[in-house]
Amino acid sequence: MKLTTLNTMSERIELLKKTVEPFKVRAQVHDENGTFPHENFEDLKAVDYPALTVPKQFGGMEISLTEMLQHQEVIAQADGSTALSIGWHMGIVKHLGENERWPEGRYATVARDVVKHGALLNNAASEPATGSPTRGGKPETFATKTTGGWIVNGRKTFTTLSPILDYFIVSASIDSEDQVGNFLIKHDKQGVRVDETWDSIAMRGSGSHDLVLENVHVDADDLVERIKPGRKKPAGWLLHIPACYLGIARAAQAYAVQFATTYSPNSITGTIADLPNIKQKLGEMELAVLESEHFLYSVARKWDENGDTIRQTMGPELGAVKLSVVNKAIHIVDLAMRVVGARSLSKQNPLQRYYRDVRAGLHNPPMDDMTIMQLSGR
Numbered sequence: 001m002k003l004t005t006l007n008t009m010s011e012r013i014e015l016l017k018k019t020v021e022p023f024k025v026r027a028q029v030h031d032e033n034g035t036f037p038h039e040n041f042e043d044l045k046a047v048d049y050p051a052l053t054v055p056k057q058f059g060g061m062e063i064s065l066t067e068m069l070q071h072q073e074v075i076a077q078a079d080g081s082t083a084l085s086i087g088w089h090m091g092i093v094k095h096l097g098e099n100e101r102w103p104e105g106r107y108a109t110v111a112r113d114v115v116k117h118g119a120l121l122n123n124a125a126s127e128p129a130t131g132s133p134t135r136g137g138k139p140e141t142f143a144t145k146t147t148g149g150w151i152v153n154g155r156k157t158f159t160t161l162s163p164i165l166d167y168f169i170v171s172a173s174i175d176s177e178d179q180v181g182n183f184l185i186k187h188d189k190q191g192v193r194v195d196e197t198w199d200s201i202a203m204r205g206s207g208s209h210d211l212v213l214e215n216v217h218v219d220a221d222d223l224v225e226r227i228k229p230g231r232k233k234p235a236g237w238l239l240h241i242p243a244c245y246l247g248i249a250r251a252a253q254a255y256a257v258q259f260a261t262t263y264s265p266n267s268i269t270g271t272i273a274d275l276p277n278i279k280q281k282l283g284e285m286e287l288a289v290l291e292s293e294h295f296l297y298s299v300a301r302k303w304d305e306n307g308d309t310i311r312q313t314m315g316p317e318l319g320a321v322k323l324s325v326v327n328k329a330i331h332i333v334d335l336a337m338r339v340v341g342a343r344s345l346s347k348q349n350p351l352q353r354y355y356r357d358v359r360a361g362l363h364n365p366p367m368d369d370m371t372i373m374q375l376s377g378r
Contacts, residue, residue, distance in 0.1 A: 127154070295325065
């Protein structure tokens with residue numbers, strides 16, 4: 001059965017829940033070994049998940065932002081690394097399809113590849129010298145014009161999904177033009193390689209290695225977009241980030257509740273769920289989950305229900321959602337660990353993985369300080 005053959009969102013969510021169930025066991029294995037969960041992505045491709053955000057005209061489902069976020073939460077409850085990784089593909093495909101930013105035909109070719117073969121793409125924008133691309137640093141990756149095309153050289157960091165990406169969208173400074181462009185580069189181009197540098201203790205299964213480009217020749221039309229300097233337009237698709245961390249928080253909450261309602265030390269009658277201090281923590285977790293859920297999905301629905309005029313005013317709201325949900329997710333996981341106690345630090349306990357993974361959200365865009373400054377109106 002394929003997600004793209006089902007008629008309703010609820011049907012698609014149920015199929016996705018069944019699909020990702022094995023991810024829960026695999027997550028621990030890949031986290032411990034620092035390996036990439038290839039089988040998770042094969043499972044997602046098998047049900048056509050990568051095609052859900054492709055526009056209908058190219059054979060996709062063109063699902064709403066709200067539905068995309070709900071799917072991302074489901075995946076994150078099973079494996080945060082897989083959710084964050086596929087979320088970049090899902091969001092970028094949706095964003096490009098809605099905004100028609102690339103030359104005619106270029107996006108169509110990629111979109112049909114996604115639908116037919118499950119092709120995956122992601123941005124490659126971060127660099128050692130520039131840090132996060134949201135800070136505005138100019139890439140030290142350079143593209144030099146040649147007869148009929150370009151030669152691209154550089155190194156990109158934090159290239160999530162790098163072991164299996166079919167397409168890299170590489171930001172590069174255009175030599176002699178003082179401009180920055182995005183270049184669509186296929187993984188099998190000569191001079192493209194991935195250096196396996198990812199050694200983070202969080203999101204260990206995301207494959208966020210370095211992308212190295214050495215004299216990579218690309219065609220003239222592989223320059224798919226020139227990036228205008230200045231503040232970027234609001235991007236609703238980036239809400240896949242808080243959706244991922246809310247999913248991880250829900251997984252931690254579920255574990256804590258299950259533990260509290262079954263653990264009965266011989267010092268008490270009943271389970272620890274009956275103790276006032278545990279009830280307090282369970283209640284605080286639920287409150288934070290409810291607040292996050294309502295904030296995330298109310299803003300997502302606003303995005304879905306409005307056109308470009310309203311969307312372009314939503315930057316502060318989108319940033320606020322990310323800041324609020326991620327920080328609440330960290331708090332939820334911390335509370336879950338307090339409920340479970342010292343055994344939450346066991347290597348075999350998923351809470352210690354949730355704790356490491358959820359903190360990665362602080363370093364995904366937009367950064368908290370930038371959001372607060374934007375909310376100040378200055």
